[in-house]
Amino acid sequence: MLVAVYHNNRDIRIKDVPKPDIGPDEILLKVMASGICGTDVVEWYRLPKAPRVLGHEATGIIEKIGKNVTKYKVGDRVFVSHHVPCNNCHYCRKDSHTACETLHTTNYYPGGFSQYIRVPKINVETGVYKLPANMSYEEGTFIEPLACAVRGQRLANIQKDDTILIIGSGMAGILHIQLAKRKGAKKIVAADINPNRLKLAEKFGADHVIDAKDDLPQELKKINNGKAVDKVIVCTGAEKAALTALECVDRGGTILFFAVPDPTTKIPIPITQFWRNETTIRTSYGAAPRDLKEALQILAQKQINVVDMITHRLSIKEVAEGFRLVAEAGKSLKVIIEPNRI
Structure with missing residues (x-):
């Protein structure tokens, strides 16, 4: 499969790597759309962990499930949250989920700017959301950023x-x-x-x-x-x-x-x-489960217009161009990568 490996904003390399293997409690997701977030191009934030595959606004179709996965099936259209809280610690019990240590360490692999991602057990359990029939994959990429805004406005x-x-x-x-x-x-x-x-x-x-x-x-x-x-x-x-x-x-x-x-x-x-x-x-940092659920509902009910916010739709081989557009902040607003677009 193809992945886009981030080295810096001007150096993003397309590599062909093996498709991830999954465990009995995991999911293999075929990524259909993944948004470039403004934080993806903040170099001081990203460079310490480079090189890596970025992308945390991914939607797609479940291609394979582990033998213990019962909540989802092959063919389900879903959004996957990259960071998930434990829902059990001191911070989660205080409704401060984004301060949870587990939330800061969870992710899916290798990242949304790849054709497939492995979704770990904890993300499968609490971070997978089925997309309604009336929601496109690209609309679904707004669930995470909208949830962050929902949380911010709730706190404010x-x-x-x-x-x-x-x-x-x-x-x-x-x-x-x-x-x-x-x-x-x-x-x-x-x-x-x-x-x-x-x-x-x-x-x-x-x-x-x-x-x-x-x-x-x-x-x-x-x-x-x-x-x-x-x-x-x-x-x-x-x-x-x-x-x-x-x-x-x-x-x-x-x-x-x-x-x-x-x-x-x-x-x-x-x-x-x-x-x-x-x-x-x-x-305000990130989004809690309640914010993701509210964002999903807002989008499903078409209460805000996100489709017209999309200015560019690019293939995985064009990720470097996408990063340039977002970093320059000229005429782009939302750039969507479609990793499996032919």
């Missing part, structure tokens, strides 16, 4: 009639726009330095867009009756975005740091001001 307590600023209008930002719209947000403002992404933000439901190169706090007040916003969702790891977010949140509001920040980023927090104003700072 996004409510009906909230005013919301979303900094960063890439794929994650667009998902947040659509989710916030679905929840009845009063006003959604999107900010980005990319004019194309601002157009996309408007297309997918933002009420206002602001060029992030401008004075964002002042521009925000112009369109929000002189006030900051109830919630700020930071969907970019840029330090400037984090600093700007501190100036854009209203009294009693919440800042959600959603994107992967550079480990060298340090921001001064106006603690006295935030104390007096009861400002909340939240972070």
Whole structure:
């Protein structure tokens, strides 16, 4: 089978390797679609474990099951979660599943940018989700990223009639726009330095867009009756975005740091001001089982539009081009790899 081996963003090599063998409690999945995530092109995050096959948004068809697998059968169309919690530890019992040590160590092999993956026992038990008949494989690749956004908005307590600023209008930002719209947000403002992404933000439901190169706090007040916003969702790891977010949140509001920040980023927090104003700072990493189930339901009911977010569909031999498109963040929004496309 063919796999795409990541060395760095500019060096991705297609290799022919043996199809994985599976054990009695495992599944062999024929990968039909796998999305490139923005985190896949964050080199400081990926290089320490390179070379490796990336891809954690995989959907496909079950080609083979181990003798002990009873919940699924050959031919089932499924999404497979790469990280799964133990559901039994201190963190899982507190509903902090993404802090679970098991979640941080589980995966499927070799990765979604391959024609087949081996799904280990623990993933089979708690991380395989059947796709409804009305959901395509490419729509299913949004289950994981949408679940992350679902979790983030749950933790940030996004409510009906909230005013919301979303900094960063890439794929994650667009998902947040659509989710916030679905929840009845009063006003959604999107900010980005990319004019194309601002157009996309408007297309997918933002009420206002602001060029992030401008004075964002002042521009925000112009369109929000002189006030900051109830919630700020930071969907970019840029330090400037984090600093700007501190100036854009209203009294009693919440800042959600959603994107992967550079480990060298340090921001001064106006603690006295935030104390007096009861400002909340939240972070969100990954998705818990409940978030994946909710994301699956949202997609199955077509409550948000993900199909039109897909800008590129590429074969496995074009993974390098896909990484270039995502890393450059020019006119791409969501890039889908179809490993078994002829």
